[in-house]
Amino acid sequence: MLKTALTIGALIIVYLIIFYALKIMYKDIKTGGKKKVVRKTLGLEVIEAGENKNLRKGAVLPIHREITMGRKEDNTLPLVDPYVSGHHARIYLKNTEYVIEDLGSTNGTLLNKEKLVGRSVLKLGDEITIGKVIFKVI
Numbered sequence: 001m002l003k004t005a006l007t008i009g010a011l012i013i014v015y016l017i018i019f020y021a022l023k024i025m026y027k028d029i030k031t032g033g034k035k036k037v038v039r040k041t042l043g044l045e046v047i048e049a050g051e052n053k054n055l056r057k058g059a060v061l062p063i064h065r066e067i068t069m070g071r072k073e074d075n076t077l078p079l080v081d082p083y084v085s086g087h088h089a090r091i092y093l094k095n096t097e098y099v100i101e102d103l104g105s106t107n108g109t110l111l112n113k114e115k116l117v118g119r120s121v122l123k124l125g126d127e128i129t130i131g132k133v134i135f136k137v138i
Helices: 002-031
Strands: 043-048 060-062 066-070 089-094 097-102 119-121 127-130 133-137
Touching: none
Parallel strands: none
Antiparallel strands: 043 060, 043 133, 066 089, 089 097, 097 119, 127 133
16 A cells, blocks of 8 residues: 555656646747846946046946936935926836936936937937036947
8 A cells, every 4th residue: 555655656757847837838938938038228328427526528327227417415416506496307117218308407418419308218329418517428
């Protein structure tokens, strides 16, 4: 009786291993061997630093998930400029795209030398102007 129970137990284990192996192979075939899309992180290259001591021309600031810019110290990137609002603009990741949004600033945010209204998706080479500070998206 014990011998029969051990044989049945061993068969069950073998069938479970075969089942899981087939399940893994089915998933590989179903996805066609596609790999996950690797998301690139954008960065902001400082073109003009204005009066900011915390920025230097040519520096690159990576944008991981979100970056906020403004005069107040609670921003990710505080900017020293009389034409910059307390909470001026933010750049954030939405799905696989980076979006820039003006946060109702007094003097506005320029995207490629045009006033940004609401939100816009960022592309490589875009130029962002906030007060006297100019960034290039890289």
